[in-house]
Amino acid sequence: MGNLTNERSIVSYHRTPPGSQPSRIHQPYRSTPSRNPNQALIFLPHTLSETTGPVYGHDPIAENDNDLTKQHPGEPQGMRIIVTGRVLDDNGRPVPNTLIEIWQANAAGRYVHQRDQHPAPLDPNFSGAGRTLTDENGVYRFVTVKPGPYPWFNHYNAWRPSHIHFSVFGRAFLSRLITQMYFPDDPLFPYDPIFQSVPDEKARQRMISKFDLELTQPQWALGFRFDIVLRGPEATPFEA
Amino acid sequence: MEFVPTPSQTVGPYLHIGLTRKHAKPCIAGPQAKGERVWLECRVLDGDGAPVNDAMVEIWQADSQGKYNHPDDPQSQTADPECRGFGRVASGDDGSCEFETIKPGRVAGPGNTQQAPHLNVAVYARGILLQLYTRIYFAGDPANEQDPVLALVPKERRGTLMAQPDPDRAGGWRFDFRLSGANETVFFDV
Numbered sequence: 001m002g003n004l005t006n007e008r009s010i011v012s013y014h015r016t017p018p019g020s021q022p023s024r025i026h027q028p029y030r031s032t033p034s035r036n037p038n039q040a041l042i043f044l045p046h047t048l049s050e051t052t053g054p055v056y057g058h059d060p061i062a063e064n065d066n067d068l069t070k071q072h073p074g075e076p077q078g079m080r081i082i083v084t085g086r087v088l089d090d091n092g093r094p095v096p097n098t099l100i101e102i103w104q105a106n107a108a109g110r111y112v113h114q115r116d117q118h119p120a121p122l123d124p125n126f127s128g129a130g131r132t133l134t135d136e137n138g139v140y141r142f143v144t145v146k147p148g149p150y151p152w153f154n155h156y157n158a159w160r161p162s163h164i165h166f167s168v169f170g171r172a173f174l175s176r177l178i179t180q181m182y183f184p185d186d187p188l189f190p191y192d193p194i195f196q197s198v199p200d201e202k203a204r205q206r207m208i209s210k211f212d213l214e215l216t217q218p219q220w221a222l223g224f225r226f227d228i229v230l231r232g233p234e235a236t237p238f239e240a
Numbered sequence: 241m242e243f244v245p246t247p248s249q250t251v252g253p254y255l256h257i258g259l260t261r262k263h264a265k266p267c268i269a270g271p272q273a274k275g276e277r278v279w280l281e282c283r284v285l286d287g288d289g290a291p292v293n294d295a296m297v298e299i300w301q302a303d304s305q306g307k308y309n310h311p312d313d314p315q316s317q318t319a320d321p322e323c324r325g326f327g328r329v330a331s332g333d334d335g336s337c338e339f340e341t342i343k344p345g346r347v348a349g350p351g352n353t354q355q356a357p358h359l360n361v362a363v364y365a366r367g368i369l370l371q372l373y374t375r376i377y378f379a380g381d382p383a384n385e386q387d388p389v390l391a392l393v394p395k396e397r398r399g400t401l402m403a404q405p406d407p408d409r410a411g412g413w414r415f416d417f418r419l420s421g422a423n424e425t426v427f428f429d430v
Contacts, residue, residue, distance in 0.1 A: 011312065016245050022369035031367030034287035035419045041429035042392055044373075047349050049360045050430050052310035053300055054326035059263060090243045103258025113254045115294075129258045165251065165258060171312075173300045173360055174430045178371065180249040197369050198247045206246050229245045 012046040013174055013231050014090050019200035028193035030154050046174070051233070053173035058099045058133075066132035068104075068144035076126035078107025078145030080221040083181070083209065086138040087168060089232025094138030101131045101167040102142060109148030109162075118151055143221065149188060161188035161195060170230040181226045182208045248370040253294045255364065260296060260330040268299060268341035273322035275304025275342030277411045280376070280403060284335045284363065287420030291335025295365035297417070298328040299339060299376075301358075306345030331365075343378060349388040356383035356390065363417055373430040376403050376415050393426050400425045 024036040044050065064070045069080060087095040105111045105128060108120040112127055126145065134140045149159050163180040170176060182195065189195050189204075198204045206229070215223020251259070269275070284292040302308050302325065309319035319325070329337040341359075349355040359376040377384055379402040384390055390398055400423060406412030418425045 020244050021247050022249065024368075024370060026369065029367070029369070032369065033420070035292065035365060035367035037372070037420055037424050037427050038287075039424055039426075041427050044389060044392070044428040044430050045350055046430070047355065047389070048308055048313055048347050049300075049302075049355065049358070049375075052308040052312055054309075054324070055311070056309055088243055090245055092243045101258045101263070103254065111254045111257060113257055115253055127257070129261070131258075131263075165249075165255070167251075167259060173362070174373075176298075176362060176371065177246060177248060178251050178364060179246055180252075194249060194369070197249075203244065203247050206244065207249065229243045231245050232243075 011051050012234050013051060013172060014234060016231065020198070020203040022197035023199060026193060026197040028155075029197055050174045051172045053171060053176065054169060055098075055171060061131060061133055066130055066140075066142050068126065068128065068130045068142065070143075071127055072125040074125040076106065076123050076145050078148075080143070081146050082141065082143055082215055082217065082221050082223045083164065083226055084139065084141040084215060084223070085226040085228060087134050087140065087170070087228045087230065088138055089170070089175070089230050091232045093232065094134075094136075095170055095230060096134055096136045096138055098134050098171070099131065099169050100134065100140050102129070102144075102164050104128045104144065104164040105147040105150055107145050107148050109150035111150075116150075120148070120150070146183065154193060159188055159191070161186040161192050166228065168228055168230065172231075175230040175232070177228065177230055179207060179228075183224065184208055184211055250366055250369050251296060251364045253366045255294070255296055256330055260328065264329050265324070265327045266329050266339055268301060268325065268327035268339055269303070269320075269323040273303070273342050274320050275323075275344075278341050278343050279409065279412045280339045280341065280359075280415060281406070281412065282337050282339070282415045282417060284331045284337070284365070284417045285419065289421070291331070291333070292365055292419065293331055293333045293335055295331040295335070295363060296328060297331070297337055298326070298362045298364070299341070300326055300360045301341065302344040302347050304342050304345050306347045308347070346383060351388075353388040354383070354386065356381055356387035358387075358389075363419070372419070372427045374417070374425055374427050375401055377401050378413065379404050397426050
């Protein structure tokens with residue numbers, strides 16, 4: 001039975017600023033109204049149940065899990081890219097040893113999935129899944145190919161901007177983040193209701209990676225930087 | 241604030257590629273874990289009552305003694321090494337998914353309260369831009385009466401957070417996530 005008065009058990013995490021996260025029901029994204037609650041969410045003060053989370057017990061990371069171009073005998077088609085960045089909390093502290101999982105379409109915009117049947121070729125040398133752990137400074141790195149845009153059925157002539165899905169755990173169940181990383185200057189941004197579901201313009205920019213010439217490796221791959229910020233704790237009692 | 245959390249986006253319909261094809265975790269607590277064994281069968285339903293066949297459910301819970309396997313849990317005992325505490329699965333064509341676990345112990349709540357045994361849940365799917373957090377409690381547990389979180393929920397809606405025992409299966413429990421509409425599940429602003 002828990003000791004109720006231990007100060008560590010009453011740590012709260014920051015809430016996110018208004019407009020910085022997507023609207024749950026965003027009418028232009030047509031599947032949102034039937035898949036999100038109509039009633040207001042009930043405000044939950046944080047307890048140990050929310051401020052702890054799965055930090056142990058992930059499966060081991062295998063060689064080439066973070067290099068999506070080396071998971072098959074041949075190289076995938078497309079523009080080879082390096083995607084790297086840091087995972088920080090909203091206090092600016094690195095989040096070390098946390099699991100990042102990614103998945104994406106191939107260079108032609110096709111997912112290896114039975115529900116994606118649009119007429120673009122599969123690539124026998126590309127599965128589109130990767131995972132890694134951040135290092136002690138919160139840094140991660142993937143090598144992959146740039147995914148193509150692809151059509152969907154949300155509205156007439158709907159196309160998703162190129163993106164890589166990111167899943168990040170962080171330290172607490174409430175810091176868990178699943179997002180999409182976009183590429184700079186995509187002409188599809190104004191037409192994409194998923195990207196546009198985030199009300200604040202500055203917040204939308206946080207989902208766009210930055211081209212980085214210093215990361216770019218001559219004769220080999222373009223570099224993109226994508227830093228990720230997770231919700232962090234209010235003053236940690238033992239450090240305050 | 242200088243560091244603002246990155247916006248969430250939907251997992252989309254192809255989440256399986258990255259999250260559950262090779263890394264589903266239907267077993268939250270292995271057969272050697274201490275505690276009352278639970279087989280939890282869930283269904284995810286949309287606002288029309290139709291099954292959601294492309295959802296993912298994640299669960300985080302304490303062990304049978306109410307200890308989280310996490311460095312911030314201040315209790316002195318070590319967490320049961322057989323209880324991972326974390327599970328995730330994708331829903332099938334009929335919107336259902338199943339976990340094997342143990343009933344968690346009670347965990348400290350605000351002030352001098354004790355929370356009733358509960359599972360912490362996040363639901364993800366195409367059409368869900370930001371994960372939906374809820375909790376699963378066990379119907380009939382006397383501790384539910386004193387639970388500080390259930391006390392925040394209007395009485396007439398508390399039932400939506402109760403797993404019900406499966407009369408046909410020892411240790412079996414059932415829970416429906418109703419994402420929208422009539423008898424909608426209570427979701428929390430966490």
